[in-house]
Amino acid sequence: MSLSDHLRYLRALHGGPSNADLRQVFSEEDTGLYFAIEQRYRDVSTDDILPKIAAYYGVPVEELQWHRARSRKALALHVYTAMQNHDIVALRLRTGETLLGHPVWWDLAAIGLQLIGEEDLIIVQRHAVIDWESSA
Amino acid sequence: MAEDLWNIRERKQMSVAQLALRSGLSQDLIDDYEAGKPLTLAHRLKLAKILYVNDYDIKLQSAPRPKREKPTPPPEQSRPAKLAKEPAPRPMPEPKPAPPARQGQIDFLKGLAQHLGILPQQMEDEIGKPLSELTAPEATHWIRTFQVRVPPQSTAPETKPEGYRSKRAHLPEGIDLFEANYLLEAQQAQAVLVVKMFNGEEFNGTLAGFGPYTLTLQSGGGSEATLSKLAIAYYRRERSAA
Numbered sequence: 001m002s003l004s005d006h007l008r009y010l011r012a013l014h015g016g017p018s019n020a021d022l023r024q025v026f027s028e029e030d031t032g033l034y035f036a037i038e039q040r041y042r043d044v045s046t047d048d049i050l051p052k053i054a055a056y057y058g059v060p061v062e063e064l065q066w067h068r069a070r071s072r073k074a075l076a077l078h079v080y081t082a083m084q085n086h087d088i089v090a091l092r093l094r095t096g097e098t099l100l101g102h103p104v105w106w107d108l109a110a111i112g113l114q115l116i117g118e119e120d121l122i123i124v125q126r127h128a129v130i131d132w133e134s135s136a
Numbered sequence: 137m138a139e140d141l142w143n144i145r146e147r148k149q150m151s152v153a154q155l156a157l158r159s160g161l162s163q164d165l166i167d168d169y170e171a172g173k174p175l176t177l178a179h180r181l182k183l184a185k186i187l188y189v190n191d192y193d194i195k196l197q198s199a200p201r202p203k204r205e206k207p208t209p210p211p212e213q214s215r216p217a218k219l220a221k222e223p224a225p226r227p228m229p230e231p232k233p234a235p236p237a238r239q240g241q242i243d244f245l246k247g248l249a250q251h252l253g254i255l256p257q258q259m260e261d262e263i264g265k266p267l268s269e270l271t272a273p274e275a276t277h278w279i280r281t282f283q284v285r286v287p288p289q290s291t292a293p294e295t296k297p298e299g300y301r302s303k304r305a306h307l308p309e310g311i312d313l314f315e316a317n318y319l320l321e322a323q324q325a326q327a328v329l330v331v332k333m334f335n336g337e338e339f340n341g342t343l344a345g346f347g348p349y350t351l352t353l354q355s356g357g358g359s360e361a362t363l364s365k366l367a368i369a370y371y372r373r374e375r376s377a378a
Contacts, residue, residue, distance in 0.1 A: 008366065036137055094334050095369045105314040109348070109365070112314060120373050123318060128334065128369040 001094065002075070003045055005127040006067040007038050009094075010057045025056055041072045070131065078132050079103045079111055088116065090133040091124055099124065140198035142170040144187050153244060153279050157251075158186045163280065172200050237275035242267045245275065248282045319346045328374040329353060334367050340374065 001009070011017060023031050030049055037045045045068055054061040082089045083103050091099045091113065099122065101115040111129075112121045145155055152170075156163040159182050166183075169175050174197045175183070184191040245267055249259045260266050263278055270278070322329060323343040331339045331351065341353030344360055351371070352362045
């Protein structure tokens with residue numbers, strides 16, 4: 001799960017503070033960066049802002065750094081590569097489950113995964129994927 | 137956060153001429169846009185593709201590029217009296233020789249030659265000297281001269297296969313085409329979907345509607361539940377009873 005998705009998740013877990021609420025907590029510059037991190041698919045965060053966000057949500061900075069290293073584009077590349085090589089991917093989800101299968105398609109929002117031994121696709125929302133591995 | 141067009145273009149290390157050639161817009165128009173003329177939505181989309189950004193990353197109206205600050209002279213009344221006199225005319229500086237054309241300009245001219253279907257040699261013949269001997273202002277002049285000869289993109293409607301949908305150039309994938317198709321098929325087939333939420337909760341039902349951010353399921357009893365995709369982990373068609 002990317003930092004972008006994780007921030008949205010943390011925001012929801014903390015009662016869904018509005019943008020106006022966040023503006024009162026962070027400086028103008030930091031608020032702009034915060035929103036950019038949430039909105040962009042690539043990583044635009046800085047080392048300076050992570051401790052501030054971590055303090056606000058009461059989570060370790062390392063947690064945010066971990067998600068920062070797993071951008072949506074990185075997941076897209078992983079799935080794309082697996083499709084090209086016919087590899088099996090293992091998607092670890094926010095629900096605690098790990099799904100094993102062949103990606104059949106992917107787009108901006110979801111991955112169509114054919115689980116091993118099953119015919120029907122399972123449509124995994126990309127923001128639900130915490131981490132991923134490949135059989136390769 | 138949207139940025140000024142000129143700012144993005146310079147960050148991408150692209151000249152106005154290159155942007156013009158790739159986007160099919162004229163250099164003058166791009167200059168106007170960079171100077172503050174409001175962008176049309178179609179042109180913004182076109183420029184965004186070339187610049188590999190989202191269309192909404194480009195401001196609809198760019199602020200003109202700040203000019204380099206010149207030292208401001210002190211106000212008249214604060215100047216010493218002797219400085220207020222007519223200054224002596226300065227000797228005219230020797231005109232500086234024009235700098236040689238940049239490699240980027242030469243490459244661009246070669247690219248234009250390719251676009252026009254002529255050899256660089258033919259281009260040099262018309263210019264009257266080798267490309268490598270051009271000065272920067274000469275190169276600018278010839279780029280403009282040749283650029284207007286590039287035929288505009290055909291206005292005839294292209295024949296595209298049925299079901300064709302264009303993709304944004306800056307994304308390797310369709311926006312949400314695959315998922316939308318899956319949902320559409322499921323809706324038309326009135327298939328029962330099983331949706332698993334982040335918190336482990338499951339919802340079953342036929343798809344009454346869907347959008348980029350929500351799915352609406354209709355249960356067997358007729359009640360509907362609209363689920364935010366942000367809270368959905370995955371979904372699938374209900375396994376048919378064997």
